[in-house]
Amino acid sequence: MYAMGTTQHTYGTQNVRSYAMLQLLLGNIGIAGGGINALRGEANVQGSTDYAILYHILPGYLKVPDFKHEDLATYLDKVTPRSQDPNSANWWSNTSKYMVSLLKAYWGDAATEKNGFCYNYLPKKSGNYSFIPLMERLQAGGFEGLFCMGTNPIVGGPDASAIAEGLGTLKWMVAADLWETETSIFWKRPGVDPKSIDTEVFLLPAASSVEKEGSISNSGRWAQWRYKAVEPPGHAESDAFIVDQMFKHIKALYQKGGAFPDPIVNLSWNYGGGHEPDIEMVARECNGTFQRDVKIKGKRYKKGEQVPSFALLQDDGSTTSGNWLYCGSFTEAGNMMKRRGLEDPTGLEMYHNWAWCWPVNRRILYNRASVDLNGKPLNPRKAVIVWNPVTRKWDGDVPDGGWAPMSEDGTKNPFIMIPEGYGRLFAAGLADGPLPEHYEPMESPVSNMMSHQQCNPAVAIPGKLSSADKYPYIGTTYRVSEHWQAGAMTRNLPWLVELVPDMFIEISEQLAAWKGLKNGDMVTVSSGRGTIQARALVTSRIKPLRVSGKLVEQVGLPWHFGYAGLAKGDTANVLTTAVGCANTTIPEYKAFLCNIEKGGNKA
Numbered sequence: 001m002y003a004m005g006t007t008q009h010t011y012g013t014q015n016v017r018s019y020a021m022l023q024l025l026l027g028n029i030g031i032a033g034g035g036i037n038a039l040r041g042e043a044n045v046q047g048s049t050d051y052a053i054l055y056h057i058l059p060g061y062l063k064v065p066d067f068k069h070e071d072l073a074t075y076l077d078k079v080t081p082r083s084q085d086p087n088s089a090n091w092w093s094n095t096s097k098y099m100v101s102l103l104k105a106y107w108g109d110a111a112t113e114k115n116g117f118c119y120n121y122l123p124k125k126s127g128n129y130s131f132i133p134l135m136e137r138l139q140a141g142g143f144e145g146l147f148c149m150g151t152n153p154i155v156g157g158p159d160a161s162a163i164a165e166g167l168g169t170l171k172w173m174v175a176a177d178l179w180e181t182e183t184s185i186f187w188k189r190p191g192v193d194p195k196s197i198d199t200e201v202f203l204l205p206a207a208s209s210v211e212k213e214g215s216i217s218n219s220g221r222w223a224q225w226r227y228k229a230v231e232p233p234g235h236a237e238s239d240a241f242i243v244d245q246m247f248k249h250i251k252a253l254y255q256k257g258g259a260f261p262d263p264i265v266n267l268s269w270n271y272g273g274g275h276e277p278d279i280e281m282v283a284r285e286c287n288g289t290f291q292r293d294v295k296i297k298g299k300r301y302k303k304g305e306q307v308p309s310f311a312l313l314q315d316d317g318s319t320t321s322g323n324w325l326y327c328g329s330f331t332e333a334g335n336m337m338k339r340r341g342l343e344d345p346t347g348l349e350m351y352h353n354w355a356w357c358w359p360v361n362r363r364i365l366y367n368r369a370s371v372d373l374n375g376k377p378l379n380p381r382k383a384v385i386v387w388n389p390v391t392r393k394w395d396g397d398v399p400d401g402g403w404a405p406m407s408e409d410g411t412k413n414p415f416i417m418i419p420e421g422y423g424r425l426f427a428a429g430l431a432d433g434p435l436p437e438h439y440e441p442m443e444s445p446v447s448n449m450m451s452h453q454q455c456n457p458a459v460a461i462p463g464k465l466s467s468a469d470k471y472p473y474i475g476t477t478y479r480v481s482e483h484w485q486a487g488a489m490t491r492n493l494p495w496l497v498e499l500v501p502d503m504f505i506e507i508s509e510q511l512a513a514w515k516g517l518k519n520g521d522m523v524t525v526s527s528g529r530g531t532i533q534a535r536a537l538v539t540s541r542i543k544p545l546r547v548s549g550k551l552v553e554q555v556g557l558p559w560h561f562g563y564a565g566l567a568k569g570d571t572a573n574v575l576t577t578a579v580g581c582a583n584t585t586i587p588e589y590k591a592f593l594c595n596i597e598k599g600g601n602k603a
Helices: 018-028 072-079 091-110 116-121 131-139 160-167 239-254 279-287 494-499 509-515
Strands: 002-004 145-149 172-177 200-205 214-217 222-226 294-296 299-301 385-388 393-396 473-478 504-508 522-526 531-539 545-547 550-552 554-558 592-598
Touching: 072 091, 072 116, 091 116, 131 160, 214 279, 504 509, 509 531, 509 592
Parallel strands: 002 145, 145 172, 172 200, 473 554, 504 531
Antiparallel strands: 214 222, 294 299, 385 393, 473 592, 504 554, 522 531, 522 592, 545 550
16 A cells, blocks of 8 residues: 655645656556555645545546446546537547546557557545545455645544554565654554554655655645755655655566566666655646647647646647646756746736746636636726737736637637536536535534435445434544644654643533633543643633533644654544545544543643
């Protein structure tokens, strides 16, 4: 099994293709290769809760093939949306161009039209490979090994004690991080005899974000290039180095033989001969190149040139692109992510010459929805784009579809990524849709006042649920400013540890009085999954609520703590339940039932 951490704001293009290599690699050697997430630029520096959301997509939001898609033609037929509206751009109709260009980026000259561009090399999914089902399979002994790079599931995953028990079923685990994490030392967690655990664990010292070069992307999709400030200490290495070395050594083994070695030995993998892969070569590959001299839309391009835009990607094998959305980020003019221009003609702080924004440097998605049918801004004081009838072009941001306004003939509907081309009043394709509905969390002390259906019927019912009679209080987890994610970085920094040294539970003044608690008292918090200790933080920020005539108390806990690092504390996710959203299987961290009692076994 392969798990990788992500963050809410770091998506390094320098490693975006590593996902495919490891998905193939681990699937090929039988470890659990359905793929969990794309390796990101800072994947080895922090744990997260969203490691397994993206198992269903390849780079650029291309759908992962299903086992029923036996060849490329079948795959494209099943996943490419169709539209009968001539005014719909239906941009996903270009799926074949992006998929073939991706396959060419993976396997280069080995990928030809005759062999379906090596489509058969891709692993095919046959189920749900998101975090909760994978952890359930882990606990059942379904994996022999785990690569755990920059993620800390014992702190970040729901029902954390069960995950810790599951790790003991592994034969081996490789962890890469800046410091020891709870997951990397699960075999010596409190209350466990290390002699009883047979898992062999390898800890690889990793480089932090300032100790390696590459790109970083924020939630606004700006891909910005960062430079290495200092060398990693000791034997620490970047994630790019670790993945590169792992691939090269395993490829050498497969060149000697093995079951179905082709996806490994034919993988296009050439990023210079230095100690580390040349990250700009990876970024160039993510952008894409022309594989032969071509003429497109009346213009000639030479073999080896960078593709300037995804609009020029082809499905005949003449182009590559490791991620079609990043096509344009590294052109013949250079690395667009390195730009630092401060021009802002719109006055809306879009800064089009600062770094690069996917796709096509567009700063506001669906910006054609900001204008009326004649192309005039609905808010003239904050014009994102405006139609210029003289130049017959849009001024301002890069238009999301460069056609003329809707009032003119031959245009296209403004929502170009949706087959019908219009904004939707509800989301299509949901497991529990299409109309919105309120459901109570799986664990709730009150009945659903909005519907006769108490909980979401599309959610799989897990075990270990708590009842309100034994666990009367609503628990929720959250973050604090001083700590980050699963705490591997921040709980090892003395000045942050000094600011928030202890695990705490935030409770209302009324509940504190009822329980006889004051600030700093140790309390025991329990749920149907386990028990932890924390210090009471009595606050007026949380107040009891009266729901259907019943007084309901809520308590809050940060989820950053664990038993490794300088600041140690019990893990809030020992209490949370492994319930996943019906559509994404993202865990239901924000609501669970618990009980609190005064006292604990800590001073």
